[in-house]
Amino acid sequence: MVTHIWRILSNKQYLWVKWIHEYRLKWKSFWDAPTVASASVGCRKLLSIRYLIRDIFISRIEDGNNTFTWHDIWSDNGPLANFISYRDIKLVGFCGQTMLYDICSDDSWLWYNEWHNKYPQLQHWVIDSHEHLFFNCSFSTQIWSYSASLSKLAIDGSTWKDVVSKLHPVAHRKSCDDIAAKLLFGVSVYFIWQERKRRLFNKSSMSCAKVKDLIYSTLLMKIMTIKWRHSRHVQIMKADWKVP
Known part of the structure; x- marks a missing residue:
């Protein structure tokens, strides 16, 4: 059944x-x-x-088109219909069939702001967009500044579009500096995402300095495992990264 x-x-x-x-x-x-x-x-x-x-x-949100806002479990608070009255739902212009996709616009909720005071469960809710998660919050900003200082390629930016536009010209290049920059970008994204999950689901966190150390050590190990050609540029790159 x-x-x-x-x-x-x-x-x-x-x-x-x-x-x-x-x-x-x-x-x-x-x-x-x-x-x-x-x-x-x-x-x-x-x-x-x-x-x-x-x-x-537990509903898998994805784009929100298959998640019922009020009745599916998609947050830590359980079904929103358990504490939000149907009268309030109707007053906002929604209905029982409203999908999660329909209540978000421009990284904000479409319900009344007063709900955040009326329903304590919603007080700290913000839409965790990619732009906010990876570029606009103070934690990720510090990580990107650190990553940019390590790389000869400026991979910091304010949006995904900015970063992709900077990485696109070197996507198929195979110079040692370009490879290191692309690896650094991937490692930075990975540890920002891991820290987000740690804070959401484990209710714990790591300091920014610790995450920076993890980024550096992970990238250093990756550089050490690659079979590089013997060239002056590779030697300079290894010296910059202090590869033993």
């Missing part, structure tokens, strides 16, 4: 799943659909056990 529920929630490409979404759920959230007497025994059985197993189904 749990497998059947998972297939419904994942909208798997089965004929019976499509039938349930179109004729039984009528594209409502599985968690909010009413149990009607005309439903088959199997459907009523699935709906009767849904709240017993609800906590094990």
Whole structure:
């Protein structure tokens, strides 16, 4: 039964799943659909056990087009419908079928700002966009400044577009400096992302100095494992990085 529920929630490409979404759920959230007497025994059985197993189904957000804002579990606070009243939802102009994609615009929430005071669970919510995560927060800004100081290629920037435009000309180059710059970019992104996950899910954090040390040591090990050609440029690069 749990497998059947998972297939419904994942909208798997089965004929019976499509039938349930179109004729039984009528594209409502599985968690909010009413149990009607005309439903088959199997459907009523699935709906009767849904709240017993609800906590094990966490929605994968992706672009938000397949996540029901109020009824799916996509945040640490559980379903938003558990504490946000349906009256408030309607007053903002949303409905039970509103998708997560529909409540975000330009890195901000489309609900009333007063909600952050009315509902304590929302007080510290911000949309963690790529621009904010990798470029606009103080932590990532320090990391990029450090990475830029290590590389002869200026890979710092304010947006993804800026960084990509700087890296694009060297994407296929194979000089030692260009390879080191591209490796440095990848390592920096990796450790910024790891720190984000650590703070969100483990409720812990590392200092900026520690992350800088990890970036340097990881890149140094990578440089040491590459089989470089014997040339003056490679020797200079190794000297700059203090490769033993």
